[in-house]
Amino acid sequence: MALLPLLGKTLLCFVVLNTAASKRNNEEGDGNQFFGLAIGFVIIAGGYAGGDVSGACFNPAVAFGLDFSSINSGMSWSFAWTGFEIFGAGLAALAFRCLRPEDFSTVELATYEPSLPVKLASEFLGTFMLVLTVGLNVVLGSASTAWSAAAALMCMIYALGDVSGAHFNPAVSLAVKLRGKCSWTEFGSYIPVQLLAGASAGAIVSLFHKIGAGKDTAHFLQPGKGHSMLEASIVEMVFTFVLCYVVLATATTAKPESQLTKQNFYFGLAIASCVTAGGFAGGAVSGGELNPAVSTGLSVASSIYSPEGATIHGSTIVNLLQLATFEFLGGLLAVMMFYVTHPTELEKEAAWYSCYAAEFLGTFVLVFTVVCNVLAGDANWSPTSIACSLMVMIYATGGVSGGHLNPAVTFAIALATGDWSLKTAGYWASQLAGGIAAGFAACSLYTDVANVEVKEPYHTSHALMAELIYTAMLAFTVLSVAVSKRNNPASDGNNFYALAIGWVIIAGGYAVGGVSGAAFNPAVAIGLDVSSYSKGVGMGFLWGLFELLGAVVAVALFRVIRVPRQEDYLDAPPRDDYEPPLLVKLLSEFLGVFMLVLTVGLNLANDSPATAWSAAAALMCMIYSLGDVSGAHFNPAVTMAVVASGRKLCSTAEGVAYAATQLLAGTAAGIAYSVYHAAGPKYHGPNTRLRLRV
Known part of the structure; x- marks a missing residue:
């Protein structure tokens, strides 16, 4: 034709x-x-x-x-x-x-x-x-x-x-x-x-x-x-x-006043x-x-x-x-x-109520999308659909409430900024109410319910650790792209914040959806748990606890990477001349490579239908999060190219340190995902390996 x-x-x-x-x-x-x-x-x-x-x-x-x-x-x-x-x-x-x-x-x-x-x-x-x-x-x-x-x-x-x-x-x-x-x-x-x-x-x-x-x-x-x-x-x-x-x-x-471009x-x-x-x-x-x-x-x-x-x-x-x-x-x-x-x-x-209404609405839409995808049973596209719902609602509500839509994110921002006002409690209440309401609304359209559970053949410990790791990645991305001063100077805020945050769901959803269900959000976990009360209640609250622990990990990483030398204290003036110390840059490279390799490995271990898509999403959100810290190479070949380019963006000594750190991070991630591989569906004995092959 x-x-x-x-x-x-x-x-x-x-x-x-x-x-x-x-x-x-x-x-x-x-x-x-x-x-x-x-x-x-x-x-x-x-x-x-x-x-x-x-x-x-x-x-x-x-x-x-x-x-x-x-x-x-x-x-x-x-x-x-x-x-x-x-x-x-x-x-x-x-x-x-x-x-x-x-x-x-x-x-x-x-x-x-x-x-x-x-x-x-x-x-x-x-x-x-x-x-x-x-x-x-x-x-x-x-x-x-x-x-x-x-x-x-x-x-x-x-x-x-x-x-x-x-x-x-x-x-x-x-x-x-x-x-x-x-x-x-x-x-x-x-x-x-x-x-x-x-x-x-x-x-x-x-x-x-x-x-x-x-x-x-x-x-x-x-x-x-x-x-x-x-x-x-x-x-x-x-x-x-x-x-x-x-x-x-x-x-x-x-348009926001901080946005220079029309x-x-x-x-x-x-x-x-x-x-x-x-x-x-x-x-x-x-x-x-x-x-x-x-x-x-x-x-x-x-x-x-x-x-x-x-x-x-x-x-x-x-x-x-x-x-x-x-x-x-x-x-x-x-x-x-x-x-x-x-x-x-x-x-x-x-x-006064607009921000709470925005948080309720955004969380409702997110959880409604999650439940519909879970009950539709399309593993090929569910994480992408859910990621898109999160991204669009962050863009839509970000100017009103900040677009948290997640109690773990609100918790992380409160920890990082020290803002423990009543608004934090109001956000939590709005988010949880939105999640529970959406769970019941979506389940009413189906003959089944979407509950929180460990996916076979994994153990509860695998699921809880998966929730902790990727909730930490999500909260860290939020802090880096939506809270960090250098990514959001008062004179020119970025336009990519919701894209980076939403794409964490693609990275983690395909990587560990077959382990824990990939909630990464207490409002999602509790919303599904309560709305599926006929199958028992409790796992969602346990998921939520480990997701909050993930937020704590994210804040710790944010403070180590972003706060040295007063770079990101909210009460400190912006510093255009700030240059992260080498140790911070190396930690940035380690974290980015670790999450990238872990995501690739978990996709392979769980026979994901979208390994490349998930890995690309992980790479993208970590680049947006850490690009202004270390350059976000996350790849020895990229580091070699940057050093050889002659642009003086990375010295030879720094390049050697980067490459060594990246290889170490890849090895550490390999050890981490081997734990999941040994317990997962593709493991058939001690001689089973995830190998490079032609």
Whole structure:
């Protein structure tokens, strides 16, 4: 199907032009930081959506490279693919000129406002590509629909956010309108265009369904097996609420005064990650559409083509109207909660209860996502979904309450800062209440409950130590990226804090999810424990105790690494000339390498489905945490390259010390994960080893 390389290349080039070449996304002296993220995620969107049809090259160099590598089988497809990809590039340029007229005129960019037809074209294109991506993933049998859909949404938000606001969702348009950030004319025009785009994409999806390998499988808009339409509607409402709330909190609020750049790095990442969180968590119940336009597109696709004899639960139109109604209700509830947590955005005085409401809400969403993932039983994507829910709620509530969402994090911050005010107790109460409420709410949608338990064949001691280690990693990351002065100078706070914190869950979730369940949060552990009271109560409180001990370990490490020479005492003035002593740098390298190697080893010992993804997450969050301390090499080869570069960032003597420390840390981590390997599912006697092999 040549249509896929055409559409894929059009999308890729269009995103490149909008994020890396457009004037308003790259003001002079203030270029954006998200262009690489947006461009790369096009490949995730298109690769999963169309990889089984066209190979998802989206690049003549890739097409020719693959064709030449199989020259014995003949060459021809690369020329055809290249032709369509070049044509796609031309379409992208045409679309760019139509949607970015300001780039080809002398208009004043600071006061430029796109015309309504341009905004509507933007909404049509963004919604069309989103629904097409979802539909192709569904009918072609992808196991990664939510991930691919989130990628499509992210790159289109980054590409078109400054054109139309990048709603691409009637429920979002409703929320933004009620927030007062969208005119009645735009609101009344956006929704029909979004629904039309969804229906158009659905018609194209039906063509692929009819001729694809999955043509004998029906894909109706209906509840998942074993669930009612009401349960599906509630799941759609909850996760559409999360999506709309995050849109309001990250894309319609004033930027922090400490942020020098006008560019918002995280809004597209946060909004799109709601689809990853909700799509995987709620997909088994409702399909995880979270968008009336997506629901419309899937309904149109199944109405045009479904296998002969296939039957639907209810009727297409009734199911569509019910799900869409609950999705709109989610948008309405998001506005109401936004008024509670962000009164200052409405030019009102800050309310004393806003921070507690934010902590309750964020923890509720996190634990609801956890329980839905646990009961859905998708080990491949559960940690990623949970990590995304944590990340988006930190971005959404961070400006209100700090986005703790975890009693262990609140405990660590209180220990590190010495702030033991009543607010700490209030946060704990809000977090625990949110966790317990979410546990009961999510379990009500299933016939089973999600309880806290040691996973076979491990012992309780293995599970408790796993919780302690990765809760310490989580709390240390919070302290380093969200509390540390050098990562958050008063004049220029960072944008990566929630990304680093959330990705600890990916690192630890895949590494020890098969050991302890990977709670890393007393609100999660106790919420699951209390809501599954029918299976007994108690383990969650034990988990919570060791998670609090992990917070103590994190504070001890933070004080050793960050506090020497008064660097990070909160009452001390910032020190731009501070240089960590060598011993602190070596401890930083040891800690980073230890957590990286331990994560890799535990993934291997537990036969994780995502070792590389988990290891990359561990590396990323430790780099963000310790990059300003030791440079965060965490690799003797990297240290060698830095020394050899001649940049004088690391002396030869320092490099030797780094390499020795890194090797020592790797050895120590190897000894640590060997304890889990000896007790784990892959151990078959004393001669069983985790070996390097070809």
